[in-house]
Amino acid sequence: xxxxxxxxxxxxxxxxxxxxxxxxxxxxxxxxxxxxxxxxxxxxxxxxxxxxxxxxxxxxxxxxxxxxxxxxxxxxxxxxxxxxxxxxxxxxxxxxxxxxxxxxxxxxxxxxxxxxxxxxxxxxxxxxxxxxxxxxxxxxxxxxxxxxxxxxxxxxxxxxxxxxxxxxxxxxxxxxxxxxxxxxxxxxxxxxxxxxxxxxxxxxxxxxxxxxxxxxxxxxxxxxxxxxxxxxxxxxxxxxxxxxxxxxxxxxxxxxxxxxxxxxxxxxxxxxxxxxxxxxxxxxxxxxxxxxxxxxxxxxxxxxxxxxxxxxxxxxxxxxxxxxxxxxxxxxxxxxxxxxxxxxxxxxxxxxxxxxxxxxxxxxxxxxxxxxxxxxxxxxxxxxxxxxxxxxxxxxxxxxxxxxxxxxxxxxxxxxxxxxxxxxxxxxxxxxxxxxxxxxxxxxxxxxxxxxxxxxxxxxxxxxxxxxxxxxxxxxxxxxxxxxxxxxxxxxxxxxxxxxxxxxxxxxxxxxxxxxxxxxxxxxxxxxxxxxxxxxx
Amino acid sequence: xxxxxxxxxxxxxxxxxxxxxxxxxxxxxxxxxxxxxxxxxxxxxxxxxxxxxxxxxxxxxxxxxxxxxxxxxxxxxxxxxxxxxxxxxxxxxxxxxxxxxxxxxxxxxxxxxxxxxxxxxx
Numbered sequence: 274x275x276x277x278x279x280x281x282x283x284x285x286x287x288x289x290x291x292x293x294x295x296x297x298x299x300x301x302x303x304x305x306x307x308x309x310x311x312x313x314x315x316x317x318x319x320x321x322x323x324x325x326x327x328x329x330x331x332x333x334x335x336x337x338x339x340x341x342x343x344x345x346x347x348x349x350x351x352x353x354x355x356x357x358x359x360x361x362x363x364x365x366x367x368x369x370x371x372x373x374x375x376x377x378x379x380x381x382x383x384x385x386x387x388x389x390x391x392x393x394x395x396x397x398x399x400x401x402x403x404x405x406x407x408x409x410x411x412x413x414x415x416x417x418x419x420x421x422x423x424x425x426x427x428x429x430x431x432x433x434x435x436x437x438x439x440x441x442x443x444x445x446x447x448x449x450x451x452x453x454x455x456x457x458x459x460x461x462x463x464x465x466x467x468x469x470x471x472x473x474x475x476x477x478x479x480x481x482x483x484x485x486x487x488x489x490x491x492x493x494x495x496x497x498x499x500x501x502x503x504x505x506x507x508x509x510x511x512x513x514x515x516x517x518x519x520x521x522x523x524x525x526x527x528x529x530x531x532x533x534x535x536x537x538x539x540x541x542x543x544x545x546x547x548x549x550x551x552x553x554x555x556x557x558x559x560x561x562x563x564x565x566x567x568x569x570x571x572x573x574x575x576x577x578x579x580x581x582x583x584x585x586x587x588x589x590x591x592x593x594x595x596x597x598x599x600x601x602x603x604x605x606x607x608x609x610x611x612x613x614x615x616x617x618x619x620x621x622x623x624x625x626x627x628x629x630x631x632x633x634x635x636x637x638x639x640x641x642x643x644x645x646x647x648x649x650x651x652x653x654x655x656x657x658x659x660x661x662x663x664x665x666x667x668x669x670x671x672x673x674x675x676x677x678x679x680x681x682x683x684x685x686x687x688x689x690x691x692x693x694x695x696x697x698x699x700x701x702x703x704x705x706x707x708x709x710x711x712x713x714x715x716x717x718x719x720x721x722x723x724x725x726x727x728x729x730x731x732x733x734x735x736x737x738x739x740x741x742x743x744x745x746x747x748x749x750x751x752x753x754x755x756x757x758x759x760x761x762x763x764x765x766x767x768x769x770x771x772x773x774x775x776x777x778x779x780x781x782x783x784x785x786x787x788x789x790x791x792x793x794x795x796x797x798x799x800x801x802x803x804x805x806x807x808x809x810x
Numbered sequence: 811x812x813x814x815x816x817x818x819x820x821x822x823x824x825x826x827x828x829x830x831x832x833x834x835x836x837x838x839x840x841x842x843x844x845x846x847x848x849x850x851x852x853x854x855x856x857x858x859x860x861x862x863x864x865x866x867x868x869x870x871x872x873x874x875x876x877x878x879x880x881x882x883x884x885x886x887x888x889x890x891x892x893x894x895x896x897x898x899x900x901x902x903x904x905x906x907x908x909x910x911x912x913x914x915x916x917x918x919x920x921x922x923x924x925x926x927x928x929x930x931x932x
Contacts, residue, residue: 594911601915
């Protein structure tokens with residue numbers, strides 16, 4: 274408020290000076306509107322005043338200021354636009370006056386008018402940007418009419434009131450927007466940093482504090498490059514992303530970059546950054562807002578994926594090298610092979626091709642499991658037939674190891690997918706042979722699991738065994754306990770997934786230098802009837 | 811005099827193929843299936859050429875190459891099943907030649923002949 278402004282002698286000028294000052298100093302509508310109404314009432318010699326404002330949805334006129342009668346008599350009365358004297362005034366905007374409001378045919382609250390002795394009245398609409406926002410009734414309890422000058426003055430008062438409303442709306446909007454952006458900043462999971470045109474830090478959110486290791490208090494006012502050094506990733510050195518937006522000769526107002534962010538403890542974090550520039554009227558950068566997203570997890574996943582692909586292609590190349598080696602040798606003019614050797618080479622090439630095929634099957638199977646696209650075709654069958662079949666098929670692949678099959682415990686009717694069971698057995702037997710020496714024994718044993726309705730199968734080798742630190746992880750995808758054995762680290766993962774999908778469990782017991790036993794269970798039919806009985810039905 | 815090749819390869823099938831082809835091409839052949847064995851053979855046999863699989867148990871191919879390089883100019887031919895990931899590493903170790911699996915045995919013999927300074931047979 275201007276304290277030392279001289280008070281004009283003209284009472285109207287003095288009045289509007291007071292109102293102007295109130296408008297400038299007071300931002301709260303709850304103080305400003307009553308002040309204007311009181312001034313107007315005193316000036317126009319009025320007994321009763323009711324100022325109504327349209328509510329936010331624009332559906333009702335609500336009493337905002339009530340003077341000269343108890344507030345509660347009016348508060349509960351609301352008008353829709355077009356309804357009653359007030360509602361009509363809101364819509365057509367033409368000021369009203371009369372000497373006896375009680376006899377006006379448009380009035381809807383005649384009882385109230387009578388009770389409080391309303392007589393002469395004048396009413397104007399409040400407008401904001403040509404839109405009606407409220408109505409203002411001034412009432413005398415006598416028949417003294419409102420003059421043209423009274424009406425003109427009331428309109429001027431109404432304009433002041435409208436200005437007050439506008440200021441209040443603006444303030445509300447600004448406060449709310451500030452609150453919203455504040456909340457956005459605080460709640461964002463991404464690091465957000467605001468800098469001035471010189472790159473000095475103005476603000477950062479909690480996520481940025483966590484990401485960078487700096488607190489806002491420490492960083493504020495520092496050059497951003499001293500706080501978080503942004504190093505451009507070598508790979509993304511395309512000309513358009515060649516550095517900090519503040520150092521670019523012609524940065525766009527929005528952009529996207531990939532950085533290695535240097536944190537307070539000297540570490541680096543790969544981040545994706547997007548920025549926005551706010552310019553002043555001369556087009557100079559006034560604010561730089563940067564949003565950083567930590568992509569280290571994503572990078573790690575990328576690295577692992579690349580590693581897995583490298584491992585897989587390495588493993589695929591090994592049998593391929595054998596096949597090509599055998600073929601090249603057979604074709605070589607310098608190498609003379611007799612018939613037996615030729616045959617052996619061809620068999621070896623065929624075995625290597627099988628190995629390659631199995632690896633590809635494993636990869637496809639794992640990817641189906643991953644996408645949850647693997648379908649089981651379960652049925653009831655005697656597990657012994659499948660075990661026997663796999664054992665017979667496997668015999669030529671044991672390469673000198675003895676294979677002992679023990680299924681003496683009787684029929685084992687399980688509910689499972691026989692093809693998948695076969696896959697599990699082949700994987701376990703292949704492992705047993707791979708990790709044991711020739712002239713040792715591989716044992717497959719199948720029996721009923723005590724009184725539980727499960728069949729249990731053990732595959733035991735006398736091989737090198739699995740170290741205790743690897744044992745808990747051997748069923749993990751792409752886990753390799755021993756990197757030198759031709760494997761992509763999927764076999765046991767597939768076994769576990771398949772066994773569990775069929776309702777069983779799989780585990781391993783092992784001692785280094787002694788051997789390993791892999792065991793898995795499969796649910797048996799609730800009533801383990803003999804298959805003949807089924808066929809008889 | 812016949813050139814002497816030491817082949818270090820842990821995949822038995824491939825080792826047999828390599829040995830057979832080198833013998834047929836007129837080489838004297840020594841073999842090793844792990845890194846320790848390869849180092850012992852190298853010291854004992856004084857070969858003219860080392861054919862080295864990178865993925866050897868016990869002492870890796872790279873380590874073996876470093877050991878050999880630290881005391882002789884023996885030509886070394888690397889066999890690798892790795893791709894680009896190991897390509898830089900291979901380049902850093904500067905083998906005299908390297909072949910990626912699967913390779914053609916005739917290419918291998920041609921490289922070997924070149925390294926031991928022998929005109930290809932036939």
